[in-house]
Amino acid sequence: MKIAVLGTGVVGRTLAGKLATLGHSVTMGSRHAANPAALERAALAGPPARAATFAEAASDGELVINATGGAVSLGVLQSAGAHNLSGKVLIDVGNPLDFSAGFPPSLSVHNTDSLAETIQRTFPETLVVKALNTMRADLMVDPDRLAGGDHDVFLAGNDSAAKELVSGILREFGWRPEHIRDLGPLEAARGLEMWMPLWLRLYALQGNRMFNIKVVSD
């Protein structure tokens, strides 16, 4: 599948690298396609990944992944262009972290709204699915590296077919179906983003980020 990964930070590189390894045709979008860092990062992601601008990547992709920080996501997606996102599934991995008052960050959107819903309202022709924002990048693409994969990933979105597509990508990453939890409509992204403050405390407590949560039920 032709997949555009917007953002060349750790999350974007990790997702692009895994997707390329899985045989997808990956384009990594950044502000300036030809900047040395973007080219280097695309190279690190593996041979099938190439560097492009946000707009070129989004235009080329059948599926688009927002792997940018929540503070810049809307601007990045506007650079990508609404027409390049229209009718496509967009996986929003971002968290609306606000570091303006230091660490730990607060959330710039919360409680009665979320980054994912903001993106959906701004790009109504795009099928936004929130997923994967609840853990560190290397767990997203390789759940088995922690506790044999016995922990959970969540998704939320308003379109069932879009969520099924995303669920398929998660299964390709190695997530077993019983650990992929569909929380319902995109409004549920509020809970997924508001999980961050607890995640950040656990990170401080653990001293590392190699952890995730599992929902335990009867």
Next chain:
Amino acid sequence: MKIAVLGTGVVGRTLAGKLATLGHSVTMGSRHAANPAALERAALAGPPARAATFAEAASDGELVINATGGAVSLGVLQSAGAHNLSGKVLIDVGNPLDFSAGFPPSLSVHNTDSLAETIQRTFPETLVVKALNTMRADLMVDPDRLAGGDHDVFLAGNDSAAKELVSGILREFGWRPEHIRDLGPLEAARGLEMWMPLWLRLYALQGNRMFNIKVVSD
């Protein structure tokens, strides 16, 4: 130990009943000690539990538990009286749920503040510890009824001795030490209260509340 449980809803009754069973001297506080519902609820909590006003209960207790809804907690604690709470450990089990726009509720305090911190600021002579707000009442007092107790409870607070006291109560409830996770200062209560939106989605997804989370780490 002499323990005051403020609030006679499901959470208050469940906590009072278990604490009485464990041999503690429990007083359940409500707005009017002599109202039939309060008397009936104290009776349900077991013979050692008695009904009193918020102020009488708090005055009598060496440890105080706020088991009221977050929307009324501050008013209840003001009725209990700052002098009756001074120097004592207060376990805050409340969640600042705002049902004014229907279900699911939003949070009335969030992101850069929490109910627990609000209580701490209002009663600076009280040692507030946030705990147990992340699950249904019958799991709080009997973790083994789900997955053999293999799931987690969290606490947060600014006083180490107060947290050790609360940790002891949790162990009496049946929580094993490795599942009692101290998240640090009371500010971490933000994450514990902001967990509610995700809990509520999981509740809707599961169709029941017999679940909890476990932090999975290496």
